[in-house]
Amino acid sequence: MKLWLDTADADELRAASRFGVISGVTTNPSLWAKAASGTDYREVVVEICSIIDGPISAECVAQDVDGLVEEARKIASWHPNIVVKIPLDENGLEAIYRVSKEGIKINTTLIFQPNQALLAAQAGATYVSPFVGRLDDISQEGMTVVGDIVDIFDRYNLPAQVLAASLRHPLHVIQAAQAGAHIATMPYAVFQAMFKHPLTDAGMQKFLEDARKAAKVRT
Ligand code: E4P
DSSP: OEEEEEOOOHHHHHHHHTTSOEEEEEOOHHHHHHHHTTSOHHHHHHHHHHHOOSOEEEEOOOSSHHHHHHHHHHHHTTOTTEEEEEEOSHHHHHHHHHHHTTTOOEEEEEEOSHHHHHHHHHHTOSEEEEBHHHHHHTTSOHHHHHHHHHHHHHHTTOOOEEEEBSOOSHHHHHHHHHHTOSEEEEOHHHHHHTTOOHHHHHHHHHHHHHHHHHHHHHO
């Protein structure tokens, strides 16, 4: 499972990129507003493309099909690594079908049930993004949706990749991997939590103390 960062914050991304394990990025208008309100979305996305050499998702906000198609073409022209995010409703599905035929890569966003993913995949989307945390927020099992989509895509050899999104804590990352997601996108704080275990910290402290003791005995 690939690890992507869910952020529009270039500094966070630079910090996370130094380990070489982040291979893509997802952004959305809310992340842009949080990280860089008042800036130009294109500039933010192009800067992100200069930090991570992999798929970078940037989201459309148009409301009608022609508007979505036009916006998707415009966003895709910003950089060769861009994947255009389109939400899955009736207009979104038609737009996905139209722009996918032009070779534009689409990440279908705001997916909450397997039928939406099945439609997006058949319309030509490259990625489908079930939102785990937002389902958990309303007492539904978000990760079950990820597993169901993976099973359906496997059974019918659908090439779209399942991108587990809206992950809120490190256990979600483990569960996404167990469910067979191709990619997990996560906030920087969740990525940082993947490193951590109190026994690692305690073990390192003990080894350090013992190394100091051993060195003393020798001198
Ligand atoms: C990913 O593509 C989404 O933008 C993101 O994961 C949404 O996360 P949230 O539900 O925490 O806002």
